[in-house]
Amino acid sequence: MGSGGGQWIVEKRSSFRSEPLEVNVSETGCLSIVVLGASGDLAKKKTFPALFNLYRQGFLQSNEVHIFGYARTKISDDDLRNRIRRKGSAKSEEVSEFLQLIKYVSGSYDTEGGFRMLDKEISLHEEFRNSTEGSSRRLFYLALPPSVYPVVCRMIKLCCMNKSHLGGWTRIVVEKPFGKDLDSAEKLSNQIGELFEEPQLYRIDHYLGKELVQNLLVLRFANRFFLPLWNRDNIDNVQIVFREDFGTEGRGGYFDEYGIIRDIIQNHLLQVLCLVAMEKPVSLKPEHIRDEKVKVLQSVMPIKDEEVVLGQYNGYRDDPTVPDHSNTPTFATVVLRIHNERWEGVPFILKAGKALNSRKAEIRIQFKDVPGDIFRCMDIKTCKILMDCILQVSILIWVCRIFIS
Ligand SMILES: NC(=O)C1=CN([C@@H]2O[C@H](COP(=O)(O)OP(=O)(O)OC[C@H]3O[C@@H](n4cnc5c(N)ncnc54)[C@H](OP(=O)(O)O)[C@@H]3O)[C@@H](O)[C@H]2O)C=CC1
Ligand SMILES: O=C1O[C@H](COP(=O)(O)O)[C@@H](O)[C@H](O)[C@H]1O
Secondary structure (H helix, E strand, O other): OOOOOOOOOOEEOOOOOOOOOOOOOOOOOOEEEEEEEOOOEEEEEEEEHHHHHHHOOOOOOOOEEEHHHHHHHHOOOOHHHHHHHOOOOOHHHHHHHHHOEEEEOOOOOOOOHHHHHHHHHHHHHHOOOOOOOOEEEEEEEEOHHHHHHHHHHHHHHHHHHOOOOOOOEEEEEOOOOOOHHHHHHHHHHHHHHHOOOOEEEEEEEHHHHHHHHHHHHHHHOOOOOOOHHHOOOOOOEEEEEOOHHHHOOOHHHHHHHHHHHHHHHHHHHHHHHHHHHHOOOOOOHHHHHHHHHHHHHOOOOOHHHEEEEEEEOHHHHHHHOOOOOOOOOOOOEEEHHHHHOOOOEEEEEEEOOOOOOOOOOOOOOOOEEOOOEEEEEEEOOHHHHHHHOOOOHHHHHHHHHHHOO
16 A cells, blocks of 8 residues: 555545535635644645645645644744655645645634634635635644544634635544544534534545555456455455554654554554455445445454454653553554354454554455365475476566567
């Protein structure tokens, strides 16, 4: 899986409650994108690079769009721009033009002062662009720990909504993890739901934008080769693994409150598990895919204590943003068992860890041995020699074919 920050994939949960349609939806005119938590890791690694990619591909027009960073840290516009600036292949004029679209506002998340200031800046931009009434759009991206979503959403509603009653829109994008457990997720949903209509809300899981994850549906359902093999008769176990070779690096303010299970397993890896395990959806409509994912999750058995391993890497507590006595896990392995006709008896092993010896995200499907396996008694060395021979013969045949043709 690539780890670039160029794609945003969001899931709309259309079945949450009855949804009034957004009226007078305008897709042109002044657009203000506000990144809350702009001083943080997500903003730097993914959100701003994704916005830059949209800009360079022409999806964000410099005569329409302005980008606002908001956070408590006291930095200037240029400080933020320097944090975002990346060394790389992008043309430097392009980067500079993009960075000029960015303004920073500092303020707290739970008082009105900063949000009033933010609103003023957004309105100035809208006036400068001669935004006609009804055409201004305000997008708030919460690159923040979920614990502050409710208060931030209240402040947006109180101070920063798009002013026009004739159209335009205000939208909110929230990150995972969505709460800490079912109760807190439902509470969070109600809190945000009281402030915004469902069509205004976007819940994001960037793993759904990864090429490999998007290709899973094709691999599974457009492929005669795999279709008949994808079941308990042929598959021994499935491993879905996420590993990073760096630690929290100043993200303790968010990470320590959530830990690796809520950070990675509950969202990214479960989404992947659903795509690997689900039945064929009725169509590719998001609702149909979601319905099949829900069936998989409903079939997962309660997890056994002896099938969970937790750990914390040495040095985690040395990070100044992590509390000294933290016992938050930075590593977890969990075995999930899906109780249905296709997967009974096949363990789904989910592993995630930070500060490990390599960086990788992979799905490993381990097939059962063939009956009467003639290679079974071989040691690894013999197997390797055999594989090398097969490879060399294949290359030889390939070279001969080229010469013959
Ligand atoms: N980092 C990544 O690669 C990814 C992160 N995410 C999600 O993004 C969200 C933010 O994560 P990330 O940016 O990594 O985390 P950070 O720790 O970098 O937090 C982002 C910003 O939020 C503010 N903040 C941090 N802790 C607290 C706190 N306890 N209370 C109030 N404000 C706080 C800080 O800004 P200030 O102090 O200046 O106000 C900080 O710069 C999380 O929900 C995470 O799951 C999703 C995908 C990838
Ligand atoms: O959601 C998160 O993902 C990143 C890893 O994303 P990737 O696209 O680089 O694989 C992870 O570092 C972070 O802890 C987590 O919040």
